[in-house]
Amino acid sequence: MKPRDRLRIAMQKSGRLTDPAQELLARCGLKFRQSRDKLFCFGEGEPVDLLLVRDDDIPGLIAEGVCDMGIVGRNVLREYQYSHPEEGVALDELRPLGFGRCRLSIALPQDEAYDSPSQLNGQRIATSYPGLLGEWLRSNGVGAKVVYLAGSVEIAPRLGTADAICDLVSSGATLVANQLRETAILVESEAVLAGRSELPTDERGEIAELLLRRLDGVIQVRDSRLILLQAPRDALAEITSLLPGLPVPTLTAVDGAPDQVVVQALCAGSVSWRQLEDMKRAGARDMLVLPVEKMLA
């Protein structure tokens, strides 16, 4: 294969992960020219190109070296690693991305009680995740039959082709609609940036590091708020103890008011009205809560 001097990232062409993945890359400063066949998107500005594919193909494309990284559900990455143990060891979860959250769970017909994995002994379990389910059954010492289905797993118990299912759940509405109940959780999933355990040693390695730094800057502050307020010096201890996440604030003197300071702090998570009102009661005023777009330490 010809060496590449541009980084190539695979992402889902059309599905739940497409929009949030595209938005995340845009926030990292990456722009793409969309090609007509929409399989390959040339990156403008940074030397990073996109490959738009089915999510299930992403781990294999990384393992084969066609792509350097990919944005894919942890469920799909782990399934590949269990079902392709040789190629799978070279792959890693580089960063969790905080969207596409769901669970891979076992679900049983609603009227069946569940108390432990051992009750699945001898049962037929339908799934699109035979690798992950097989591993869970082995580690729990359960002998069940894995029935592979590529899709519509949730109707298998009603059709009589399985006794239970192992499928992705987010709100649980699909399970309820099919008279099923979630029991054991096998994987807590979200979208991840997947890549080879070792970054490329050529120019692509440097581009990958740049991308990871930018991603960290976006992810770290995505749920953060910058809070600005003015406070009397003697109320400072109480007010800073009320700041969500207890950040270390920066203090600035106020000209002409030696008993006052301006407090600036980066809070993890949102700041509620209740918290602002508590700080106001403690003496704070002119409070501003601002979203944070980027951070480079």
Ligand code: ATP
């Ligand atoms: P493709 O055509 O790319 O194969 P797909 O039908 O396999 O698409 P989607 O349904 O778009 O894929 O799901 C993509 C990923 O979104 C899943 O692998 C999972 O990580 C995540 N996800 C989040 N919530 C859910 C859910 N309720 N059901 C299925 N996937 C979910």
Ligand code: ZN
């Ligand atoms: Zn898929």
